[in-house]
Amino acid sequence: MKLSREEVLHIALLARLGLTETEVARLGEQLSNILENFEALQQVDTEDIPPTAQSIALQNVTKDDEVTASLPPSQILANAPKKEKNFFRVRAVLE
Amino acid sequence: MTMHQLTIHEAHELLKAKQLSSVELTKASLGRIHQVEPEVRALVTITDELALKQAQKADELIAAGDISPLTGIPVLIKDNMCTKGTKTTCSSKMLENFVPPYNATVVEKLNACSVVIIGKANMDEFAMGSSTENSALFTTHNPWDLSRVPGGSSGGSAAAVAASETIYALGSDTGGSIRQPAGFCSVTGLKPTYGRVSRYGLVAFASSLDQIGPLTQDVTDCALVLNAIAGYDPRDSTSVPYPTPDYTQCLTANIKGLHIGVPKEYFVEGMQTEVATAMRAAINKLEELGATIDWEVSLPHTPYALAVYYIIAPSEASANLARYDGVKYGYSCQDADSMWEAMEKTRQHGFGAEVKRRIMLGTYALSAGYYDAYYLKAQKVRTLIRQEFDQAFEKFDALVTPTSPTVPFKIGERVDDPLQMYLSDVCTLPINIAGVPAISIPAGFANGLPIGMQIIGKPFSEETILKIAHAYQQATDWHKKKPEI
Known part of the structure; x- marks a missing residue:
């Protein structure tokens, strides 16, 4: 299992992760090596075995629809790189 | 015995008897931090002003007769748990200047006990790593040998407890991140059952595996801290609504x-002889203490745990870390022409090499065409690993293994080989996959380097493993040894 340069770039795009040329080459090699090691998993017979998403028996935990106190906008916005009035300032999505 | 080396229970007795004040104890810990920190480098932030304020308040409470087992005692918090008004960096450039507007539930719970928070502990970036070498800030050094790693990802927490910079610490454990550094630094570290401790305010890495727990000097302290942090929290829907026992009640030394x-699968190929030898001696000791030992247990799917973990954890991480987009908080690259470019550059410069590697690995495992072969397959093998533990626990009260196949390795030794690094967690990963509780306790030394023993229990049977660990510590004194630093 050898990841091509195109595959690495495709995954990076899905993850919205900018990579330098050096990183593309290094990650391609390292991920190929790791995935090759994980091939062994395919030998395990998992016919009729259900997947486990989490290890405890809780399911569909719901809570009452009650209004509770939340943080004031000033505190929520305190870490914002860019803000305007009570909003996060973002770049244009459609140009 | 100097003040900063006191255990929680020893300090508590002195505080209660008014032979020691919280301010004195806090100053002793802070003094010790300033003395050894240039060499150990376990703390990202030292909160000395806050600590002294909390200590004064604790002394007032104690004077008024209001004292809990943790009141007035210094604690260090791993830097992935939100502390209101105090930076929470995850040892990442991405969150280098992030100041949370709220406290994690565990921090609230400790504050309710009037503890003294002396700082935030270094870690591998976003808890991804086994040595703290992935910290974007600096590497922590093992107090037993400064040229070696303290383990990770809670390496700062473990090293600080070992070096007596704090009385105890909190860590988080996704694949061994409390137990492996506890083993490497010769301290006691517990990963509770998944769901036992609230994850609210813990910066998410792999949500189905993450769990918070204590790093302490002995099992009694571990039980005291678990008493304070365990329990249902409506803000974490995966925390369980079960009652929490008093964990000190099980510490009877009778096993x-x-x-x-x-x-037997945990005595892996590549395990150091000294580790195997120390482990046999420790298990023989448990037998001497009255436990019945079966040396021939088999959990045949164990060898697949590494692959299962390194598919599931990065997959969950790739989803969790999608939130770092440079818009709401954290590092934000402004030097870009478009929204997408800004996001890609923010993530390129904000994340370190290991975090990028895991985001890529996880994104790949979840992507169209590979989901069934990797992510779904790993989830199915996860079921088999869990079932094996269930079956073993029909016969046994606990399982015992080494915490790590080796003693602490040299700084720099494994950084260029991610697979080699991943192997240092080979004995701890299966426990998170199954969601069961496990504790690492000091079990000997090889050429002056610590060896840890891992005791694994059934879901929600923390009492059983604490009891066994306590009995072992009553009969040995490995946990009392301190590094010469």
């Missing part, structure tokens, strides 16, 4: 009649 299994 006669308990059945303990030793799974």
Whole structure:
């Protein structure tokens, strides 16, 4: 299992992760090596075995629809790189 | 015995008897931090002003007769748990200047006990790593040998407890991140059952595996801290609505009649002889103390745990870390022409190499065409690993293994080989996959380097493993040894 340069770039795009040329080459090699090691998993017979998403028996935990106190906008916005009035300032999505 | 080396229970007795004040104790810990920190480098932030304020308040409470087992005692918090008004960096450039507007539930719970928070502990970036070498800030050094790693990802927490910079610490454990550094630094570290401790305010890495727990000097302290942090939290829907026992009640030192299994798959190829030898001696000690040992237990799917973990954890991480987009908080690259470019550059410069590697690995495992072969397959093998533990626990009260196949390795030794690094967690990963509780306690030394023993229990049977660990510590003194620093 050898990841091509195109595959690495495709995954990076899905993850919205900018990579330098050096990183593309290094990650391609390292991920190929790791995935090759994980091939062994395919030998395990998992016919009729259900997947486990989490290890405890809780399911569909719901809570009452009650209004509770939340943080004031000033505190929520305190870490914002860019803000305007009570909003996060973002770049244009459609140009 | 100097003040900063006191255990929680020793300090508590002195505070209660008014032979020691919280301010004195806090100053002793802070003094010790300033003395050894240039060499150990376990703390990202030292909160000395806050600590002294909290200590004064604790002294007032104690004077008024209001004292809990943790009141006025210094604690260090791993830097992935939100502390209101104090930076929470995850040892990442991405969150280098992030100041949370709220406290994690565990921090609230400790504050309710009037503890003294002396700082935030270094870690591998976003808890991804086994040595703290992935910290974007600096590497922590093992107090037993400064040229070696303290383990990770809670390496700062473990090293600080070992070096007596704090009385105890909190860590988080996704694949061994409390237990492996506890083993490497010769301290006591517990990963509770998944769901036992609220994850609210813990910066998410792999949500189905993450769990917060204590790093302490002995098992009694571990039980005291678990008493304070365990319990249902409506803000974490995966925390369980079960009652929480008083974990100190099980510390009787009597383990006669308990059945303990030793799974042979954990004595892996590449395990150091000294580790295997120390482990046999430690298990023989448990037998001497009255436990029945079965040396021939088999958990045949163990060898697949590494692959299962390194598919599931990065997959969950790739989803969790999608939130770092440079818009709401954290590092934000402004030097870009478009929204997408800004996001890609923010993530390129904000994340370190290991975080990028895991985001890529996880994104790949979840992507169209590979989901079934990797992510779904891993989830199915996860079921088999869990079932094996369930079956073993029909016969045994606990399982015992080494915490790590080796003693602490040299700084720099494994950084260029991610797979080699991943292997240092080979004995701890299966426990998170199954969601069961496990504790690492000091079990000897090889050429002056610590060796840890891992005791694994059934879901929500923390009492059983604490009891066994306590009995072992009553009969040995490995946990009392301190590094010469």
